[in-house]
Amino acid sequence: MTIRIPRGTADILPGEVEKWHYIENKIRDLCRRFNYAEIRTPIFEHTELFQRGVGETTDIVEKEMYTFIDKGVRSITLRPEGTAAVVRAYVEHKLYADPKQPVKLYYIGPMFRYERPQAGRMRQFTQFGIEAIGSKDPLLDAEVIAMAMQFYAELGLTGLRLELNSVGCQNCRPKHREALVAFLEEVKEELGPEDRSRLERNPLRVLDSKDPKTQELTKNAPSILDYLCEDCRPHFEAVQRYLDELNIPYVINPRLVRGLDYYTQTAFEIMVEGIGAIGTICGGGRYNGLVAEIGGQDKPGIGFALSIERLLLALEKQGIELPVTDGLDCFVVTLGEAAKRQGFKLVHQWRKAGLKVEQDFLDRGLKGQLKSADRYQAKYAAIVGEDELAKGVVVLKNLATGEQQEYAYAEAEAFLLKQREQGVGV
Known part of the structure; x- marks a missing residue:
């Protein structure tokens, strides 16, 4: 019997791996210029980290994690994303005491999610992400977004679309939640089982539904932007002003909530034309309560993450050849x-x-x-x-x-x- 590679994984062979080297070198050069230092965390962590950090009602925690019990009868999970692990390291190693603030970190490494494999979406995939922890200044939000946009521009990608939203904070979310729940109760019976479950546990995530019927039913749902508090509204306006200063175009999308529970205030996604159902190639936002949730002092943070597999697919679809060669001297x-x-x-x-x-x-x-x-x-x-x-x-x-x-x-x-x-x- 021939042993084959597990479904949802890929061998990166000579001739292709050189493209990865080129992109990884681009990443390291970009992070050097923006003053982000590399951090490497374990491929597996205690399951509780992702339950608390990512959120128990997210698709990642409910459906997609690779979790097992080790020989010490501990629940261990292969990391499904990078932010929670970086924040855990930030707390554990007291990086908040570093005199250079905010702490600016980046990572490149494999992540694992059990989902349906398709072009550009694998069960083992490689993620590049950055985290900036220790400042609530909207200028930092704009820098993070600008860094992601510049990365794609330097690789030659065109047709980029930046979508921007604020998901509020613990002060303004309750009023929006109340209005949203009242709206969703009116259409509850028409929602699918999954979205009805979300309504009970985390109604904001109904707006993130991929079900076309739910999207139509909720097109007139109350917008979080109408409920932003006196801290979140000026913060969001300032982010937009800083992006305007750099002539970075964006579209306000009040339905953009992202799929992770730790987001607060700024949330954003970068889309690209021509790659079908996986048009989103980068996502990120603020997570001002995550450090405290994981057990550290309350410190604000923001970051983004992107899949290198999706990036390579986007480059291929746009016919962009990376300047790599494998010849000999x-x-x-x-x-x-x-x-x-x-x-x-x-x-x-x-x-x-x-x-x-x-x-x-x-x-x-x-x-x-x-x-x-x-x-x-x-x-x-x-x-x-x-x-x-x-x-x-x-x-x-x-x-x-x-x-x-x-x-x-x-x-x-x-x-x-x-x-x-x-x-x-x-």
Whole structure:
């Protein structure tokens, strides 16, 4: 019986993984410029972290988590998202005491959700996210949103749509909840079982329903924007003013509530044209009560997260080719046992110098080795035969032009390094 990969997972093979490297390098450069430091948290956490942090009535906690009992009879969950784990680390390691505030962190890593696999949506997926904890300034909200928009723009994505909302706070939500529940009670019998359940436990999430009938029934539901308190309204207005300062266009969507319970005030999503049902490629917002919920001092926070799989799908749909190559600086071709030994030494030396070099391992002849060099997309072939070995030289052949010239070993290394620096190599 052949063992196959589990459903909802993917192998990222050579030829594709280089795109991931390119995006990850873009992420790290972007975060460097915005002064976000990398944090790495465990792939699994105590289940309670996500129950308390994400919310017990969310789809993630109710339906999608990979949870198991370990040998210590503890309930453990593979992380379904990154924010709760980062906030747990922030509290546990007392990062709130760092003199540099707010604390600005980013992560890249695998997340796990048991949901129906489809293009760009996997059961194991890779998430890039940022968290800025320790400030309630709306300027920080605008910076976080601008950072996400800039990331996509630098990759060349077009047709982006930023949707923005405020989901209020513990002061203004109760009045909106009361009005919303009264409205939903009028249509309760027409709601599906899942949305009726949400009405009982977390009515705001009915507005997040994917059921077209529910969406139609609730199109005139009371808007949270009509109930914002004296703290939330000016905060939301300030976020908009800062985005206007940067000429970042946005659309106010009062139905945007996000799928996680920890959001307060600012909530946003970035959509992109052309990828069907998974048009949302980034989401985020404020979570001013989450640090306290997880057991720390009450500190405000904001962040976003995005799936690299969805990003790659969006790039593919828009026909954007990432500038990646997997070619070699040089392929060393040897003829004869003595030349093979010398070639082995050259390969090792040139790799130490920083060149990307390969050689033959199948005892092929000159023609076969040159074909291998072409398959590896080598820029140059370094040929060592009996004559070259006797003179202490190699023949460097430009595989694009066919031009070739003899060089002493050290000179060949210097030439190849120069070509690499000038972009002629890989």
